[in-house]
Amino acid sequence: MSAPPDVPLVMVANRGEIALRLVRGVQALGLRALAVYDAVDQDLPFVGRADISVALSDEKGVPYMDVDQLVDVARTAGVAAVHPGYGFLSEKPGFADAVVQAGIAWVGPDxxxxTAMGDKVRSKQLMAKSGVPVVPGSVAPVPDVEGAVSAASETGYPVMVKSSAGGGGMGMVIARDEEELRAQFEQAQTRAGRLFGDPTMLLERYVEHARHIEIQIFGLADGTIIALGERDCSVQRRHQKVVEEAPSPFVDDDLRRRLSDAAVRAGAAIAYRGAGTVEFVVDATTGEFFFLEMNTRLQVEHPVTECVTGVDLVAEQLRLALDRPTVFGSGNAELTGHAIELRVYAEDPIRFFPSPGQITVWHEPAIEGVRIDAGYVAGNTVSRKYDPLLAKIVAHGPDRSAAIALAIRAVAEFKIEGVQTNLPFLARLLVDPQFVAGKYDTSLISVMSSKKDKAKEGSLT
Incomplete structure (x- = not known):
């Protein structure tokens, strides 16, 4: 049943699984949810679940990126707050500012x-000044290939060249020597300009055997920064996360404390408010860790933190934005059990190419200890226009072995037909010896692919 019209209305400025997650979160607090949608998304569950749904015009391209249109809808509907989710405009300061200027609460940091964390050059400099370890490399943008070669001679190979304005693993290249750096730099710079409208590049040391560890923080109204434990996001393809778990099987209590302290310092340096994530690369050989970036929004993988802390991050974001009391005390959170999140994509499970089309069968597993955050049902169409993330499987058990067992069962029982999905890949991953042992790094998927290719070659000889 819908809430009465005098109950505050919250706009969800996103789509798919995160939009449905946010709509439910808004309604769970007794508030009303307003969904906005592109015509290609009109049949997705988040549209029907919202109290009010407003169609957007796509005359300017992707409507979820249309600041003027979104603010106009919010103002006309009289919303009390706007939640951007992740992706799209969630880390665009212009959108946050436009919402606030319209007299509407922004669910996120100011x-x-x-702005401070959106530029990798400035954020790295700021973190270094705040005592947060940063990856050795250029402290200023690298203007051209000669500058890159000069910086690499000081840093040492291998190096990573990445877009200052980029994110999600896009705009990154790895060079293991000068010849490779010269061959790839200009191409990477051109790609950055095309994708992000900014050709500014950074160069830093590439950590060969890396764990990608991130700390969830939450900044309170009084300036206190709370650390909510770590997530291990080292299972990646093309620098994009596929599986996340909390706590990390790699991180011990001492490293957890040091990572959390560094993350709190990072948040304090910018007077951070709300949910945010400080990402680190950890050398799996030496244990050294370095600041990568800070995501000033809710993360895709936030459910694993919710499972092991018992904190509903979306609810706390909304409470903070609407000046309501939050559940946080003054100390860092205690972790309970183990949680693993698996991202289910509409994609070829071998080459990981998108697989758009109509979903003919959708059957979610119903297992105690397993949470499904989904954005689709049977009959929906996966459009080429947007990211092919279909759902997230989150398994929470008393320990890591139990969580893996739950995840294996959930993957086996999740039935999706009509489009290809990466479920077969996830099934292989969950029984891979390196993953099961917790002794993996960011190369795990490429190593798995290599093993499969060799096995195929062996079967042909």
């Missing part, structure tokens, strides 16, 4: 904090 525009100044988003």
């Amino acid at each position: 525009a100044a904090a988003i």
Whole structure:
């Protein structure tokens, strides 16, 4: 049953699984949810679940990126707050500022904090000044290939060249020697300009055997920064996360404390408010860790933190934005059990190419200890226009072995037909010896692919 019309209305400025997650979160607090949608998304569950749904015009391209249109809808509907989710405009300071200027609460940090962390050059410099370890490399943008070669001679190979304005693993290349750096730099710079409208590049040391560890933080109204434990996001393809778990099987209590302290310092440096994530690369050989970036929004993988802390991050974001009391005390969170999140994509499970089309069968597993955050049902169409993330499987058990067992069962029982999915890949991953042992790094998927290719070659000889 819908809430009465005098109950505050919250706009969800996103789509798919995160939009449905946010709509439910808004309604769970007794508030009303307003969904906005592109015509290609009109049949997705988040549209029907919202109290009010407003169609967007796509005359300017992707409507979820249309600041003027979104603010106009919010103002006309009289919303009390706007939640951007992740992706799209969630880390665009111009959108945050436009929402606030319209007299509407922004569910997230202020525009100044988003700006400070949105540029990899400036954020790295700021973190270094705040005592947060940063990856050795250029402290200023690398203007051209000669500058890159000069910086690499000081840093040492291998190096990573990445877009200052990029994110999600896009705009990154690895060079193991000068010849490779010269061959790839200009191409990477051109790609950055095309994708992000900014050709500014950074160069830093590439950590060969890396764990990607991130700390969830939450900044309170009084300036206190709370650390909510770590997530291990080392299972990646093309620098994009596929599986996340909390706590990390690699991180011990001492490293957890040091990572959390560094993350709290990072948040304090920009007077951070709300949910944010400080990402680190950890050398799996030496244990050294370095700041990568800070995501000034809710993360895709936030459910694993919710499972092991018992904190509903979306609810706390909304409470903070609407000046309501939060559940947080003054100390860092205690972790209970183990949680693993698996991202289910509409994609070829071998080459990981998108697989758009109509879903003919959708059957979610119903297992105690397993949470499904989904964005689709049977009959929906996966459009080429947007990211092919279909759902997230989150398994929470008393320990890591139990969580893996639950995840294996959930993957086996999740039935999706009509489009290809990566479920077969996830099934292989969950029984891979390196993953099961917890002794993996960011190369795990490429190593698995290599093993499969060799096995195929062996079967042909």
